[in-house]
Amino acid sequence: MRATIRVYWRLLVAGFRRQSAYLMAAFGGLVANTTFGLLKVAVLFATVRAAGGELEGYDVALMSTYIWVSQGLLGSVNLFGRIDIADRIKDGDVAVDFLRPLDVQAAAITTEVGRSLFNLIPRGIPSVLIGGLVVGMALPDHPTAYLLGAVSIVLGITVSAATVYLMVAAPGFWLVETRGLQILYMVVSGFLAGLFVPIWIFPTWLEVVAQATPFPSMLMYPVDIISGRVDVSGALLLLAVQLAWLAGVGAVGQALTRAGRRHLEVQGG
Amino acid sequence: MGMTDPIIETSGLTREFRVRDTSTGSVQRALKRRTLVAVDELSVRVGPGEAVGYIGANGAGKSTTIKMLTGILVPTRGSVTTCGLRPVQDRRRLARQVGVVFGQRSQLWWDLPVRESFRILAAIHDLSATAEQERTDELVERLEMAEFLGTPVRQLSLGQRMRAEVAAALLHSPRLVILDEPTIGLDVLSKQRLREFLVAERRTHGTTLLLTTHDMGDVERLCDRILVIDRGRLAYDGDLLGLSRTVGAERVLVVDLAEATEDLTGITATRHLASEGHGLRQRLAFDAETTTAARVLAAVSERAEVLDLTVEEPDIEDVVRRIYAARR
Numbered sequence: 042m043r044a045t046i047r048v049y050w051r052l053l054v055a056g057f058r059r060q061s062a063y064l065m066a067a068f069g070g071l072v073a074n075t076t077f078g079l080l081k082v083a084v085l086f087a088t089v090r091a092a093g094g095e096l097e098g099y100d101v102a103l104m105s106t107y108i109w110v111s112q113g114l115l116g117s118v119n120l121f122g123r124i125d126i127a128d129r130i131k132d133g134d135v136a137v138d139f140l141r142p143l144d145v146q147a148a149a150i151t152t153e154v155g156r157s158l159f160n161l162i163p164r165g166i167p168s169v170l171i172g173g174l175v176v177g178m179a180l181p182d183h184p185t186a187y188l189l190g191a192v193s194i195v196l197g198i199t200v201s202a203a204t205v206y207l208m209v210a211a212p213g214f215w216l217v218e219t220r221g222l223q224i225l226y227m228v229v230s231g232f233l234a235g236l237f238v239p240i241w242i243f244p245t246w247l248e249v250v251a252q253a254t255p256f257p258s259m260l261m262y263p264v265d266i267i268s269g270r271v272d273v274s275g276a277l278l279l280l281a282v283q284l285a286w287l288a289g290v291g292a293v294g295q296a297l298t299r300a301g302r303r304h305l306e307v308q309g310g
Numbered sequence: 311m312g313m314t315d316p317i318i319e320t321s322g323l324t325r326e327f328r329v330r331d332t333s334t335g336s337v338q339r340a341l342k343r344r345t346l347v348a349v350d351e352l353s354v355r356v357g358p359g360e361a362v363g364y365i366g367a368n369g370a371g372k373s374t375t376i377k378m379l380t381g382i383l384v385p386t387r388g389s390v391t392t393c394g395l396r397p398v399q400d401r402r403r404l405a406r407q408v409g410v411v412f413g414q415r416s417q418l419w420w421d422l423p424v425r426e427s428f429r430i431l432a433a434i435h436d437l438s439a440t441a442e443q444e445r446t447d448e449l450v451e452r453l454e455m456a457e458f459l460g461t462p463v464r465q466l467s468l469g470q471r472m473r474a475e476v477a478a479a480l481l482h483s484p485r486l487v488i489l490d491e492p493t494i495g496l497d498v499l500s501k502q503r504l505r506e507f508l509v510a511e512r513r514t515h516g517t518t519l520l521l522t523t524h525d526m527g528d529v530e531r532l533c534d535r536i537l538v539i540d541r542g543r544l545a546y547d548g549d550l551l552g553l554s555r556t557v558g559a560e561r562v563l564v565v566d567l568a569e570a571t572e573d574l575t576g577i578t579a580t581r582h583l584a585s586e587g588h589g590l591r592q593r594l595a596f597d598a599e600t601t602t603a604a605r606v607l608a609a610v611s612e613r614a615e616v617l618d619l620t621v622e623e624p625d626i627e628d629v630v631r632r633i634y635a636a637r638r
Contacts, residue, residue, distance in 0.1 A: 055430050139381070
C-alpha cells in the first residue's frame, strides 16, 4: 500500500511538474478564460435581470460566482478530450507503459490529474480573483463550503480525466483514429457539464439528460458546492454522486483496458 | 526459480496477423483478409547470464517475438515463459524482472530532467532509498551521465538520450535486459561506450541480454550466441564463428600500397576483389576459417610495400542474406 501511494504520488508530482514547463501557455489560457468570463457576465447577467433579478435560484452575485469559478476550472477540468495516453495508444508508445509494473489506466489518469492541479495556480485562482475584483461575486457563508468545494474540485478533475480516458483514449485499442471521439467529447462535455449556462436553468428534460451523464460531476457540482448554492447536506449528496461516477467510469475504463491489451497490436518497431 | 532454470523458454510460439490485402486497388481483394505468420513455431531456450543476438531482416519477426516475450502481444499458439512467468497473465510481476530498451521509443519523461525520470522509475519499481541512490550513482558513473542529469530529456543529444534510456531500463537491476536496436544512429564512440557498459553490467550482475541489431559490431562484442530468424522461423542458433562457417562469409583486407602494383592474385585462400588507382589500393577477400589476416598481410608484403590497411567484417545484412539464400 505504501509502495502504491509512493508511485502514484510520484506520477502526480510528475504531471504537476511537467505542466509547470508550460507557464506561458497557462497565462495565455488565463487571458482567454477572462475574456470569455466577461462575455458570460454580459449575457448571463442580462438573462437574470430579464427574469426579474432571480432565475432558478441565481441572482446576479451567485451567477457571477458560477461564471468565475467555472471559468477558472476550465484549465483543470478536462472538457477538451485530449489526454497523452490517447496519443501513446495510437502510436504504440503504450507498449512502454505496459512494460511497467503499473496499472496503465490509473497511471494515465494520475498524471493527467497532476497536470490539472498545477493549472489551478496560473489559471484557476487568478481567474476567480480577477472576476471577484472586477465584477464582484457572492461567497458562501459557511466555511465548510470551501473544504467540501476543494474536495469536489479534485473529484471533478479526476472524473473528467477518467471519462476522457474511457471515451477517447481506450477506444484507441480498437480504432485507428480517435479524433472524431475527441471532438464529440468536446462538443458534448462543455454543454452538459454546465460550462455555458448552469444546468439548473436547462429545460427539465435536458437537465435530466445531463444528470444521467458524468459531465455535471466535472464542473457543475463543484461550482455548486464552492459557491454555496447548496447547503452542507446537499454538498455531501453531490460528492457522493461524483464518487459514484468516478467508480463507474473507472470500472468500465479498467475493463476496456484489459480487453484492449489483449487486442493490442502495437504498430511498428 | 533456480539459477539454472531458463530465463526465456518458448515452444512452438506462433503469432499470426490478419491483414487486409491492399496491394491492388481492387475493393474485393482489399475486403478479403489474409493471414500473415510473423512468428512461426519458434522454440528456443535461453539460460541465465547468456548474451543473445537476435538478428534477421526487417519484418522477419524480431519485434513480434520481443512483444510476446514481454507480454505486450498475445501469442496465437504455443507457449512462452519469461523469467519463469507467463508474460501476458503475469505482466506486472514480469515487468519487475525485465528491462526493455526500444531504440525507437522513449521511456523517459520528455519535459522533465533526466534525474526526475529516474526518481519516478525508482518509485515504480519500489526501490528503497538506499538502493535507489546506489543504483543511480552506479549508472550515472558508468554511463557518464553526470553532466546532463539536470537537463530536460527533450534537450538531450541522441547519444545522451540512449544512455539515459539504457539506465532507465536497468535501474531496477532486471534479470533480463532486452535491447531493440540499441545502437541505431549512434556515432562510433557512443556505440563503443554503450557496449562496454553492457559488457560490464553483465559481468558484475550476471544479467541476461537479448538484443536485436543490424550492427555486426554489437553482435561481435556483446553476444556469445546468435539466433537468426527468417520469415518467423528460426534459421540459425549457435555462436558467431559457426555462423560465419555456415554462410562462408568472408572478411576483406584492404591494403594501400607504396607504389602501383599488379593485381595481388594467387595468395592462398584469398580472392582478389578489386584494384583502384593502378593497384595502389587493393581489396582481398579471405576465408577466416582457413587463413588469417596476418598471413594474408605477410603474403602481400612479400610482393609490395604496405602503407596502410583495414579489415572489413561481413555485415549483418550480408550474413542474413546468405542464410536466407541458402534456405530458399
